[in-house]
Structures are given as structure tokens and as C-alpha cells.
Amino acid sequence: MPLLAYGVSFRTAAIDIRERLAFPPDELGEALAELRQDLDGVSEAAILSTCNRTEIYCALEARDEAPVADWVAGHRAIGKRDLEDTAYVLWDEDAARHLMRVASGLDSQVLGEPQIMGQVKAAYDIARGTGTLGPELTLLSQGALYAAKRVRTDTAIGKNPVSIAYVAVTMARQVIDLGAAKALLIGAGETIELVARHLARAGVREIGIANRTLARAEELAQKMGAHAMGLSELPRRLADYDLVISSTDAAKHIVSASMVERAMLGRTRPLFLVDIAVPRDIEPAAGDIDGVFLHSVDDLALIVEENATARRHAALQAETLIDKGVAHYERARVLRDNRGLVQQFRRRADGIRQEALDRARQRLDNGQDSAEVMERLAHELTNKLIHGPTVAIRDASVDQRADFLESLRALYGLE
Template structure:
């Protein structure tokens, strides 16, 4: 297997965007291949031993990629599936992205049996890592840490959540909220269209910014993530909000400290969340050796599976070789029988001898080119043993 790899470790997001490959063109050009593209990586996976064996490889800018081959490529794929190669260690999203890439290649009919086995084993390994370890537990982005903090301190089930802002940080919050059983989500933003788009992801509602105070009275939990240059949540604005849990993840801050003076208002800032995220990341990193142990086990299992596949292919090819000889010798024997030059018993005897001689002759020719005579001797002994048993 060969993997062409370009990721966040080497390129920023805009640089990766320039490396991205057109999916339709890719599957129109390559066979036995899978294209895995996310905002943080572009990886092209081939079932091949050498680059020069890949038809159409000249269409790819190889200088942009790191090239992984054989066992190194397979191990890397397993690490990707487990989230060990992600910007956020142990994140779950990459596993779904790998599944989707596999299904796309399968749908296009561009995946070999061997490559399919490897990809499915990688997905299985990623699933094991998340079930048997804590590699994906605890939010490590500020957005996910905000949701985690709200859930631990205040509870999310049956609550009304107000998200203020619609930028990158707000998107991280939305991703984390998708998995939670909240009652309602309200999104407020100065650009109403952006608020509508985000709200739609969670089946929530969008409100215009001039309706913010009304939304604050309705909300149990407020997560503020705007890019405003000055605070938007003040003591005056929140005086009628009632019991409210506020998490401010904006930089600069969206809140003023004096809102803590209001009865029933609880405020957490981005500094509190950084501590949560850093602690969670430390916990995840402690799980890495456990995940690597799972990867090692599954790589060994895969090796056995691939060896078995190789044997099956070899046996199939050997069977086809013998069948071709059998057909030729049968044709010769049938011609002799039609001419009635010899008794049937003699023709059959000649046929069986010719078949055996041809196979033995070809085997000798083959093994003359094999360096290890021990293997040939071992094979002969095994044939003898099976012959005696039969």
C-alpha cells in the first residue's frame, strides 16, 4: 500500500485547500484507490507496491506530499482512524470521514479486495480505540469544553440554549451541541443569515440582534462567541434575565465582570475553559499508549489476514494453471480416442502420465529460479507426506 500524505503538520488550511484533488477527476483516473480529504488533511491511498505501477500518477504533484509505503502506510492509516494523527488528539470526526471516503470509493467501484480489507480493519481499530480507551473523552477545543462545562455544572437536558455569534468558535459549539439532548437552541448574530444557517444544523431558531434581550430572558444557558470589539452582555442588559448560566468564549470578551453581581447569574470565561481543555488533553494523551497497543494487535491480525489472502490467490492461480494443462491433455486424449488408435485404458494412462510430467517439468523450471533450495525440499516432503496419507 502507498499513501500520499499532506496535513496540518506541514501546511495551513489555505495551503491544503490548494493541494486538494477534484474527487470526480480522481475516481475517473485511478483504480484501487481512496481519496481522504478533510480541512486538515489530504491523503491519497493506493493499493500498489511502487509509484511507477500507478497509472495516472503523473497527474499528481508528488512534491507536495509525504510518501508512505507498505507497513508504514498501513500503520499511519490505523493511527489516523484512531485520532492519533489529528490536530485534536482522539477526535471522532475523522473516523466518520474515513468511512465516507471508503463508501465513495466502493460506490465508484474503484476499491480492490485487499484495500477494502485494510480500510475496514482501520475503521474497526478506530472503533475499538474509542470503546476500550478514553482517547476521545473530554472536550479539548474551547467550543466543546464550553458545552462540557455547561453540562457538568448546570445540565443540558431539557434546557434552552442561546448561542450568540456565528463564527468559527460558534461552529465548534454547534458541533458539540449536536450530541446533546437540549430542549431548544436559539442563535443570535448581527448577520441574520449566518444565524439562520447555524440554527438549521440543530433544528433551532435564529433571532435578530435587536431581539437579544428577549432571547436572554428565555435562555437557561448562554454561550457567547462573537467577534465584537466591545462587551455585548452587560449588567444592564441582563438585569431581567433571571437564573442564567453564561459562558463567554469570545476574545476579546463579550461580558463585563459586574454581571456576576446579579442574583442567579453565573459567569465563566475563556480562561476557565482553557484549563478544562488543557486538562482533558492531558488525559487523552495518557491514553495514547493504550491506543497504540490496540493498533499493534490489529496490525498483527491484519498481517495474518493479508497472508491468508495471498495464499488464496496463489492457490487460485495454481488451480488455474493445472486446469489449463488438464484441458490441453484432455483434448489430445479425445482426438486419440476418436481415431481409435489405442484402447481407452491406454489412452487414459498416457493422459495421466502426460499431465503429471508437464506439472513436474514446470515446477523444476520454476524452482531453478528460486534461491532457497530448502523451500523446494520442504515442499517435496509435504507432498510426499500428503501422498502417503491419501
């Protein structure tokens, strides 16, 4: 069964394309169900959607990505030309290698960032819960997560954390004095929690956490020694802060340009905004306001390069582990696909044994000499078991199928 990986990432598509293709976490289950319902040729499916990539992994009845591409174009209301220009198509071993590299952080904007492994696991957990995960994608996800764990434990790629959250804080540190700054974090997910931890270690003066669900903001604020607020307070409170970092799953802008403009009235100190959400949380026009410095996830690549040097050597080691992971996955796939053949082969051999044994017992019951019966049994078993291979050798010799003959030599240990 063909395995397809179809998607876009920061390497192939700008943020405006990626945010149109992004699937909010609460829509993934429904999207997977619709995908399998809409496309008869899709037997299994999983969707990995992060700020840097949207990828669909499918087990298909036929080797044809066009139906999946058409479904994505229709489901996300994006032009086919935009998809053709930015999407990549990977099959089977290449698809497996890609997911292993993704899960290991080798294909991340921040080389070796650890969050992606959890995001891959979550994507396949959602597929399992939706009922779109079968044996093909189960084997793939297990192989990818195992390879990712090996990369993190057997190489130095995880040292000196360089996650998106870390880079966002590093970027802010280069512009403002965190020790004297007030920071506002919008959102309350894993990324924002990491940002809060990095800011706390950097000695930021004060942290505020704003979230659509106030209870979640209060929970995180209590852990981090911060104070919480609802999103409705943003227009009034924005002017109190020097640094704003936003990462939510909102479909529309949370911080508008007009909101930022009002916050800057009568203000002399700069306002540093980092938007690490896809779709974007902060209206891009806010960056045009005097005294405002706005950066998106694509801008983080400038600092990523500075922090990635130490990880490049580890990445070379990691690629070797990926090669081993792919080879192991392919072997497991072949064994699974041929399990029925092995069982059929053993049943046939057992049938030959049983028939020969029944005849031998009958001869013994008829009073034939036991030595003669044993000799005849051995002779019959030998003839029955080698008849098929003998015919195959003769036919292959006539047809000059050297590769087949070589395989038989290897199979039977012949010189």
C-alpha cells in the same frame, strides 16, 4: 500500484496552517475531480479534511509524492516551504496503518474520540460519489473502517466520552456555573448537536442556536428544547449569553472582535468563547478584550490530557488490533494483485489436463489397452506438471538461489 497518504495534522501543523489547508465539505467533490484531472499519475483519490487534519489518499502510477504536494500548494495557495515543514508522506502499509489509527481515534487530539470514524466514512463516500474511488482505496477504506469498529467494540477506548464537544463543555464548566449560564451555539452540525446534548446533561440554564440556515437551527433547537436564530441576529444577541461555542464550515470569521467588544460594553460578567472550527469562526483578537476568555481547538489539548489517562491502556490493546488489521489488509491486497496469476496457473493446468485427456481418448478409440492408456495418461500428466518446477529447481541450484529453493520446498511440502 503505490498507495500514498499525504497530509498535515494537529501533530505537525499549527492551526493557522491547518485552516489554510482545510477543504469545506461542499468543495471536496470538486477538489477531487480537479486533482485527478490535473495529475495524470493519480488513478484514485480521497480527501479527509477535519478541524485537526487534512489528508489526501491516492493510488498512483509511480512512487512520487511531489506532484500531489505541488497540487496542494497551488490549490490551497500555501508556500511549498510551509508544506515541507509540516506535511508527512506515508506509503503503502504505513499509509494503511495510519488511516486505521486515524479512523479508530488513536491519532486524534482527543484519544479515542468517536466522530472521526464517521468523518472517514463520509470522506470515502464523497470520493465514491465523485468517481475517484477505485479498487485500491475501496480496499483501504473497508480495512480502516473494519479495524475502527473492532477497536471500538473490543476495547474500552470508547468509554467515558471525550469528544471535542465534550471537552469544550468540560472547559466551560471549569470557568462558569453552567446551571446559571446562557449558552449560544453557532452552527447546527454534528459537533454542535453533541455540544448541545452535553450542555443539556450539565443542566445549562438556556441554549440558543444560531445558524446561517435558520430552518436547520430551528430543527436542532426543537430537538434540544432550545431557541433558534439566524446569524444576522448575532450582533444584537451576543451580549445576552455567558458561553459561546462555535463550529461551522464558514470561510470567514462569523464573530468579529468588534462584535464582541460591543457585547462587552457595560457588562460586568465574563464572556467565555470556544472556537472549535477550522478555519476559525471567531476573530482571534476577541481574546484580547477585557473579560473575554477565548479558546481554540488547539487549547483543548490542555483538558484532553486530563481526560485521556483512562484511555491509554485501551489504546495499547487497540494497537494490537491495528496490527492485525494491517496484516489482513496486506494479505487482501496481495491476493487481489495475484488473482490473475492464480487464474492463469489454473488455466494452464487445465489446458495440460485437457490435452492429455484428448490423447488418451484417441488411444482408446484406436483400440489400445485401457490399462496401458491410463498408465501413459498418468505419466504424461506428471511430466507436464513437474517440468516447469524441475527446470526452476535446476536453475536455482546452479545460481545458488537458496531463498527460491526454500520457497519451493514450502510450496510442495518437501523436506
